[in-house]
Amino acid sequence: MRYENVLATIGNTPLIHLSRIAKDIPAQVYGKVEAYNPGQSAKDRTALYMVEQAERDGLIQPGDTIVEATSGNTGYSLAMICSMKGYRCLLTVSSKASQEKLALLKAMGAEVVICPADAEPEDPRSYYSQAKRLSEEIPNAYYLAQNFNLNNTMAHYSSTGPEIWKQTEGKITHYVCCAGTGGTLSGTARYLKEQNPDIKIIGVDAYGSVLRKYWETGEFDKSEIYSYKVEGLGKTIIPGNVAFDLIDDFVKVTDRSSAHRARQLAREEGLLVGYSSGSAMQAVFHLQEELKPTDVVVALFPDHGTRYLGKVYNDDWMKQQGFLEHNGEPINDISYQRYRKIYRAYRMKYKRYLRQTLRSIS
Ligand SMILES: Cc1ncc(COP(=O)(O)O)c(C=O)c1O
Numbered sequence: 001m002r003y004e005n006v007l008a009t010i011g012n013t014p015l016i017h018l019s020r021i022a023k024d025i026p027a028q029v030y031g032k033v034e035a036y037n038p039g040q041s042a043k044d045r046t047a048l049y050m051v052e053q054a055e056r057d058g059l060i061q062p063g064d065t066i067v068e069a070t071s072g073n074t075g076y077s078l079a080m081i082c083s084m085k086g087y088r089c090l091l092t093v094s095s096k097a098s099q100e101k102l103a104l105l106k107a108m109g110a111e112v113v114i115c116p117a118d119a120e121p122e123d124p125r126s127y128y129s130q131a132k133r134l135s136e137e138i139p140n141a142y143y144l145a146q147n148f149n150l151n152n153t154m155a156h157y158s159s160t161g162p163e164i165w166k167q168t169e170g171k172i173t174h175y176v177c178c179a180g181t182g183g184t185l186s187g188t189a190r191y192l193k194e195q196n197p198d199i200k201i202i203g204v205d206a207y208g209s210v211l212r213k214y215w216e217t218g219e220f221d222k223s224e225i226y227s228y229k230v231e232g233l234g235k236t237i238i239p240g241n242v243a244f245d246l247i248d249d250f251v252k253v254t255d256r257s258s259a260h261r262a263r264q265l266a267r268e269e270g271l272l273v274g275y276s277s278g279s280a281m282q283a284v285f286h287l288q289e290e291l292k293p294t295d296v297v298v299a300l301f302p303d304h305g306t307r308y309l310g311k312v313y314n315d316d317w318m319k320q321q322g323f324l325e326h327n328g329e330p331i332n333d334i335s336y337q338r339y340r341k342i343y344r345a346y347r348m349k350y351k352r353y354l355r356q357t358l359r360s361i362s
Pocket of ligand 1: 073074178179180181182183184185231232233274276277302303
């Protein structure tokens with residue numbers, strides 16, 4: 001294939017049958033492998049769409065500065081797009097981002113401002129606040145704001161959704177997707193639900209993030225927030241791109257199980273994918289009791305594993321986290337959904353016991 005430039009190669013990523021890791025799951029399970037994008041993540045789609053929409057709206061022109069708060073992947077995609085289109089790229093990045101990710105951003109010509117991961121969003125030191133401030137201080141600067149810019153969702157509505165629909169010949173029954181800004185989940189889900197409203201949308205969230213609780217109760221519960229390791233997954237704010245009404249179930253996964261699933265994808269499927277891809281895979285395992293052989297499950301794998309060589313794919317890091325006990329076997333965490341099932345079973349058992357006791361003493 002011959003392309004005009006690297007940007008023309010964004011999208012049309014493969015859907016790969018996961019015949020080994022998912023062999024005991026009673027459904028056909030596929031991975032939508034976004035590492036095949038030139039910037040090795042789904043964020044190529046988002047960044048390109050947001051920049052080109054801003055151009056179409058007359059908000060930016062070459063020579064301007066594009067500012068963004070990013071955990072790394074959007075930054076890499078933006079740096080690539082900015083260098084191709086002639087923009088200055090200025091990124092505020094969480095201190096949680098891996099060294100590999102930071103090196104990549106710099107290699108692509110981006111300027112990087114590192115901000116403390118534990119600073120609350122309203123804190124002037126946070127990567128959101130600093131991006132906003134810089135975009136106001138620098139002349140001809142434009143803040144893309146991927147959490148609230150609905151063109152993030154549109155990117156996936158116009159590309160990822162149609163691709164998955166076509167690749168599964170309309171047979172997809174379950175779409176499993178990590179939620180960060182929510183763009184990948186919401187855009188794809190909206191397109192798929194428009195084709196077939198029965199398709200189940202399963203969001204994936206991290207322990208330490210506020211999204212699942214907000215979906216379940218409508219409450220922004222600060223007590224849900226604590227630091228966790230998976231990058232890109234979950235949020236400590238409610239982004240405008242999460243279409244909560246499209247989500248049929250929201251599964252929480254742990255750092256540990258996500259790490260083991262990512263490693264298992266590499267070993268068993270030959271797919272060196274990122275940490276949150278392990279989260280999506282773990283969420284498929286949470287679903288398995290609900291699945292049947294005719295179901296077609298698509299899990300979206302957001303990025304490439306090379307960005308995590310110092311973390312998930314490094315045994316020393318895994319040991320430091322305490323993730324390599326139990327002979328490195330995956331340890332199933334308990335999703336809320338399962339927890340509820342177990343709780344209900346206990347409650348029924350207890351009620352039965354109570355009834356029997358009352359009967360015996362009456
Ligand atoms: C590695 C990774 N996984 C998942 C996500 C979540 O995707 P989205 O922001 O579209 O919800 C991101 C977003 O930055 C990411 O970088």
